[in-house]
Amino acid sequence: MSSVFSNVEVGPKIEVFALNKACQEDKFQQKVNLGVGAYRTSDGLPWVLPVVKKTEIQIAESLTINHEYLPVLGPDSFTKASTALLLGEDSVAIKENRAHGVQSLSGTGALRLGAEFLARKLGRTTCYYSDPTWENHHKVFAGAGFTTLKEYRYWDPKSRSINIDGLVEDLSNAPEGAVIILHACAHNPTGCDPTEKQWKRIADVIEQKKLFPFFDSAYQGFASGDPIRDAFAVRYFISRGFELFCAQSYAKNFGLYCERVGNLVVVQKDAATSTAVLSQLTLLVRAMYSNPPAFGCRIVDTVLNCPNLRKEWMECIKIMSTRIIRMRQALYDELVRLETPGTWKHIIEQIGMFSYTGLNEKQVKLLVDEFHIYLLSSGRINMCGLNENNVAYVAKAIHKAVTTIAN
Numbered sequence: 001m002s003s004v005f006s007n008v009e010v011g012p013k014i015e016v017f018a019l020n021k022a023c024q025e026d027k028f029q030q031k032v033n034l035g036v037g038a039y040r041t042s043d044g045l046p047w048v049l050p051v052v053k054k055t056e057i058q059i060a061e062s063l064t065i066n067h068e069y070l071p072v073l074g075p076d077s078f079t080k081a082s083t084a085l086l087l088g089e090d091s092v093a094i095k096e097n098r099a100h101g102v103q104s105l106s107g108t109g110a111l112r113l114g115a116e117f118l119a120r121k122l123g124r125t126t127c128y129y130s131d132p133t134w135e136n137h138h139k140v141f142a143g144a145g146f147t148t149l150k151e152y153r154y155w156d157p158k159s160r161s162i163n164i165d166g167l168v169e170d171l172s173n174a175p176e177g178a179v180i181i182l183h184a185c186a187h188n189p190t191g192c193d194p195t196e197k198q199w200k201r202i203a204d205v206i207e208q209k210k211l212f213p214f215f216d217s218a219y220q221g222f223a224s225g226d227p228i229r230d231a232f233a234v235r236y237f238i239s240r241g242f243e244l245f246c247a248q249s250y251a252k253n254f255g256l257y258c259e260r261v262g263n264l265v266v267v268q269k270d271a272a273t274s275t276a277v278l279s280q281l282t283l284l285v286r287a288m289y290s291n292p293p294a295f296g297c298r299i300v301d302t303v304l305n306c307p308n309l310r311k312e313w314m315e316c317i318k319i320m321s322t323r324i325i326r327m328r329q330a331l332y333d334e335l336v337r338l339e340t341p342g343t344w345k346h347i348i349e350q351i352g353m354f355s356y357t358g359l360n361e362k363q364v365k366l367l368v369d370e371f372h373i374y375l376l377s378s379g380r381i382n383m384c385g386l387n388e389n390n391v392a393y394v395a396k397a398i399h400k401a402v403t404t405i406a407n
């Protein structure tokens with residue numbers, strides 16, 4: 001008898017993980033990994049935040065902690081602290097009991113949970129996401145049952161900045177009720193965020209067309225070093241009276257990549273709908289994974305609710321964001337020194353972990369094949385992969401790619 005699995009086709013590789021594996025297996029001494037989206041120290045090593053390590057030990061040594069199930073939507077202490085981090089301690093939506101959090105499996109899990117709710121409970125089928133985008137936005141919403149998924153213009157390859165007119169025009173043509181995915185800060189992959197004035201234009205069209213904003217907040221605090229600045233867009237939309245979802249992730253700003261700690265923030269117009277909404281989210285969680293994991297949640301919960309630990313955490317994200325800004329400047333300075341053709345100002349104008357360099361696929365291939373510099377085919381690089389020891393080497397490689405292969 002033939003296997004029931006005999007007709008299953010091999011799926012395509014996930015580029016970023018395939019790239020990371022290839023880099024790990026490369027024996028070249030000067031190899032550089034600019035692909036995987038994880039923070040690295042100036043020595044090119046993963047960094048466990050000192051405050052996280054301290055808290056891990058504290059949790060592990062506690063005699064009061066057990067391994068019983070958590071509440072289905074996560075501990076109140078975690079979801080409330082996480083929601084307050086995003087919306088602000090003085091948030092009117094929180095005070096009026098119309099903003100709530102649901103613990104999720106990192107930011108991706110929050111996106112999927114929110115997408116499932118919108119599709120199953122509200123009947124939404126249309127989703128718009130930015131071009132270029134983090135690849136999982138399409139996959140998450142398609143997997144949740146959305147049947148119409150479209151890209152809205154975001155990136156202008158000529159100016160290497162946001163195409164705000166194209167963005168607004170595309171949203172103006174979206175049907176009423178469409179879900180609009182917005183990056184709260186540090187847009188992935190471009191690193192280009194709307195200005196406050198541009199956010200107001202985006203909010204205007206979303207309000208006029210009666211669209212539903214769904215923010216993806218993967219870098220709060222980590223992007224600029226200031227959680228308040230990084231939360232501007234979400235807080236502004238709420239001040240305008242929007243109902244919205246926001247997916248929070250603690251992979252980057254706590255360095256908890258493998259612990260999968262996240263929170264889905266639900267903001268409503270009226271507290272009267274909260275009981276029904278949370279009950280339906282409870283049923284969705286129960287059907288998908290039943291109960292959230294505890295360890296990473298306890299780390300974030302402990303840190304956010306202890307003033308001293310929270311202060312230490314803020315110092316850590318300042319260290320990470322400052323190093324990234326420094327590497328942006330160093331790469332820009334090297335490219336200018338080499339008189340590399342084209343404009344590179346966008347590298348220091350972008351924010352967060354990633355830079356959308358503007359390199360094309362052939363130029364990227366040269367960097368990988370000849371210089372052993374690993375980056376995505378889109379030209380996106382992780383700025384954390386740069387350090388004082390390799391930034392000149394990377395700049396020289398980019399210079400060669402640009403001067404020998406036409407853009």
